[in-house]
Amino acid sequence: MNFKVPRGTQDILPQDSWKWHKVEQIISDVCRAYRYSEIRTPIFEQTELFQRTVGDATDIVQKEMYTFEDRGKRSMTLRPEGTAPVVRSFVENKMHGIPDQPVKLYYVGPMFRYERQQAGRYRQFVQFGVEAIGSDNPMIDAEVIALALDVYRRAGLKDLKLVINSLGDRASRAKHREALVAHFEPRIEEFCSDCQTRLHQNPLRILDCKKDHEHPLMVTAPKLTDYLSDENAAYFEAVQNYLAALNISFEIDPNLVRGLDYYNHTAFEIMSTSEGFGAITTLCGGGRYDGMTEEIGGPNAPGIGFAMSIERLLLAMEAENVTFENDELLDVYVATLGEEAEKFGFVLTQQLRAANIHTDTDFLQRKMKGQMKTADRQQARFVIVIGETEVEQQVVQLKNMATGEQREVAVSEVVTTIQQLMK
Ligand code: HAM
Numbered sequence: 001m002n003f004k005v006p007r008g009t010q011d012i013l014p015q016d017s018w019k020w021h022k023v024e025q026i027i028s029d030v031c032r033a034y035r036y037s038e039i040r041t042p043i044f045e046q047t048e049l050f051q052r053t054v055g056d057a058t059d060i061v062q063k064e065m066y067t068f069e070d071r072g073k074r075s076m077t078l079r080p081e082g083t084a085p086v087v088r089s090f091v092e093n094k095m096h097g098i099p100d101q102p103v104k105l106y107y108v109g110p111m112f113r114y115e116r117q118q119a120g121r122y123r124q125f126v127q128f129g130v131e132a133i134g135s136d137n138p139m140i141d142a143e144v145i146a147l148a149l150d151v152y153r154r155a156g157l158k159d160l161k162l163v164i165n166s167l168g169d170r171a172s173r174a175k176h177r178e179a180l181v182a183h184f185e186p187r188i189e190e191f192c193s194d195c196q197t198r199l200h201q202n203p204l205r206i207l208d209c210k211k212d213h214e215h216p217l218m219v220t221a222p223k224l225t226d227y228l229s230d231e232n233a234a235y236f237e238a239v240q241n242y243l244a245a246l247n248i249s250f251e252i253d254p255n256l257v258r259g260l261d262y263y264n265h266t267a268f269e270i271m272s273t274s275e276g277f278g279a280i281t282t283l284c285g286g287g288r289y290d291g292m293t294e295e296i297g298g299p300n301a302p303g304i305g306f307a308m309s310i311e312r313l314l315l316a317m318e319a320e321n322v323t324f325e326n327d328e329l330l331d332v333y334v335a336t337l338g339e340e341a342e343k344f345g346f347v348l349t350q351q352l353r354a355a356n357i358h359t360d361t362d363f364l365q366r367k368m369k370g371q372m373k374t375a376d377r378q379q380a381r382f383v384i385v386i387g388e389t390e391v392e393q394q395v396v397q398l399k400n401m402a403t404g405e406q407r408e409v410a411v412s413e414v415v416t417t418i419q420q421l422m423k
Contacts, residue, residue, distance in 0.1 A: 008123025022324040026154045027128050036104040041085040047075040053084040055261025057201040064113040078112035082129045091298030102134035119278040129307030136302040141266045142242035156322035159274040165256035165267045166236035168228045176227035204257045223254040262289040276319035284308035332382045333375035334361040341386040355415045
């Protein structure tokens with residue numbers, strides 16, 4: 001029997017994993033600069049957590065969750081997203097009591113959604129996300145957006161578009177919802193079956209429909225922005241002013257609704273505008289979710305955050321033809337000839353590694369030519385050659401692969417010599 005990686009998942013192989021390290025490094029650097037600390041939550045949670053927060057009527061909860069009953073007959077779900085778990089942890093660990101608010105958290109980890117596989121859409125993907133909980137100052141909305149953009153910029157991306165919208169508060173949304181139902185109801189049979197179900201469950205999602213987006217009623221649909229209270233509108237304007245103060249350009253899209261129910265006020269997405277990018281252009285999505293802490297039994301603590309998948313970030317880099325410099329290369333390859341030299345070289349290899357010099361040697365007793373080929377393929381900066389004579393005289397031949405220069409070095413001086421040459 002042949003086994004295959006499950007549909008919608010992928011192995012990250014050595015030729016690519018170094019790029020992931022680079023992205024993870026950028027993420028931790030940027031988060032440290034913005035003072036967001038890492039949080040790690042479990043990969044599965046009680047199913048009800050997602051039903052309550054992401055929302056019963058959403059595609060994620062209805063169609064995409066990996067839900068199972070554990071041996072204790074509890075319904076568990078592999079996390080489809082990171083916000084609900086982080087907010088659960090915030091409440092459970094009483095983080096609202098921490099003196100320094102807001103609490104600024106970030107996470108990197110796998111999420112699971114049973115979606116149709118296509119380029120940029122997987123069933124297991126890695127999200128980097130941040131959540132700032134405990135402030136309803138519009139300045140933090142701008143901070144969170146700036147942080148996301150900084151990560152992309154440090155990865156070398158330029159073809160980016162920020163789209164923002166305000167979903168208002170609950171009251172504004174309820175009014176808008178009524179207007180939407182009234183708008184679509186008379187002609188709802190012209191829409192797809194999903195939209196017909198959405199009409200009373202979640203009419204906002206009709207605006208997001210991939211099938212019916214060209215229906216004339218879509219264009220004339222009541223816009224959320226027209227239903228914002230004065231307070232909501234002022235909040236949205238303040239967010240825009242802070243973005244402008246940071247020279248961050250953006251577009252307002254009144255139809256940006258997001259696929260999760262917990263949002264209010266600010267919602268945003270960052271898209272790739274690169275020609276080479278596939279059909280799915282959204283790289284990152286986020287927004288404000290005031291009320292979520294209370295929804296799950298905690299005190300009032302307004303929050304905002306975003307998440308982006310690392311897979312899509314790497315795809316966007318490919319589309320823009322930007323690459324990282326691979327610095328996970330080999331410093332020294334130790335090539336040996338004969339049994340004595342092999343052992344001698346093995347010990348030296350360990351000494352070099354102890355000095356944090358990235359070193360490898362041959363384990364297949366190959367001829368010198370084969371060993372040199374490996375050193376070449378791995379782009380070793382130096383090759384050490386050891387034969388019987390070298391063992392006898394306690395020296396090695398050290399070759400600088402960039403210059404071709406070769407010299408004899410006493411074994412006791414190999415480490416310091418290489419350290420100096422590497423500077
Ligand atoms: P989301 O829009 O569902 O929001 O996902 C955020 C990002 O995760 C997407 O923009 C995309 O980069 C990535 N993503 C989602 N699904 C997939 C998939 N199937 N394959 C690859 N990448 C995917 C959330 O998850 C919210 N928790 C974001 C948030 C945080 N809002 C507030 N705080």
